[in-house]
Amino acid sequence: MSSLETRIKEQANALGFELAGIAPAVESDGFAHLADWLNQGFAGEMEYMSRHADARRHPESMLPNVKSVVMVGINYKTADDPRESLRSSRGLGRVSIYAGGGDYHDVLRVKLKALLAWVQEQAPGTRGRAVIDTAPLLERDFARRAGLGWFGKNTMLIDKKLGSYFFIGALLLDLELTPNAPFETSHCGTCTRCLDACPTDAFAGPYQLDARRCISYLTIELRGSIPEELRAGMDDWIFGCDVCQEVCPWNRKSPAGNEPMLQPTVTGTRVDLEELLSLNEDAFRKRFRHTPLWRSGRDGLLRNAAIALGNLGDARALPALERAAEDGSPLVREAAQWAIAAISTCATGST
16 A cells, blocks of 8 residues: 555645645745845735744644645646637736636635545544645745745746646645655756846845835735836736746746636636726625635725726726726725826827
8 A cells, every 4th residue: 555645645636736745844944034035125015924924934833743744736827818809999907817717715725625634534633734825834945845846036936847837735734744855956047037027127136026016016915006116017917917927938838727716717817907997896896706806905906907007008098097086095096097197198199
């Protein structure tokens, strides 16, 4: 009979995880790097990173007497987006590939809990906890230790076959398991395409992301007004950004994922910007409540949509922006006013 470690990984694969490995539950490799990153202010307004920083030192903060960390990865790369056929004369905003389908937290949580239940059947009395990115775990450290991949210069975890388009999750266990060999090498070489391609120059250097300049941070985490000097670089992105992954050579031939919940569905990766500007709070809730876009909130998403329309420079969007300039939210009003001025300047410059 095969070992429990082998059967755990096989069960993870059966549940839909393309990657699975085991790491020892020890202090995180990257804790010192995290502390330095926070000290430099690169976290911006993500105060929860500092508030729970010490808890990220060791997984025992989440499960006392933890012995092993089972790390898993699931591919979220999409096949052709069916909403691409909905192009019209009106502008469409881009959504990061990972957010075009259902909420990945729900997908990973269900699968990880199923894996935990299976482990407890094999080893009665085992205590465990399913962990995704809402918990204070430096999951990339343990993914590398479990052999799942290496850190790219854009800070993403990269696998030779899947590239970087995959989510990772962890299963903490108070069960002693034989770990996989850690991934000790890097396969980025001298390539700096991810660093060079960033539209807002968010990388302070290789492996150093200044979140305050990152489009993903600006469109999702930042609750206030987006700095004007960064708006042009956002182009038509309204939720997240894939640029540093799109240019990565390891993603050229990466396959599409198989999990239906992670494929483009209600949201898709292209969204009608003028339609977004028409949403009140109830309509926003109805449309996005169970999608990743819920995280930005109605005001944040409409702020992003207005800026995208300003960057696209299409005067046909002016009526929608003028209505948004009278929105109840000061955040939306300011962004709409900026977009109107940007389009007007563009129109003046072209005459």
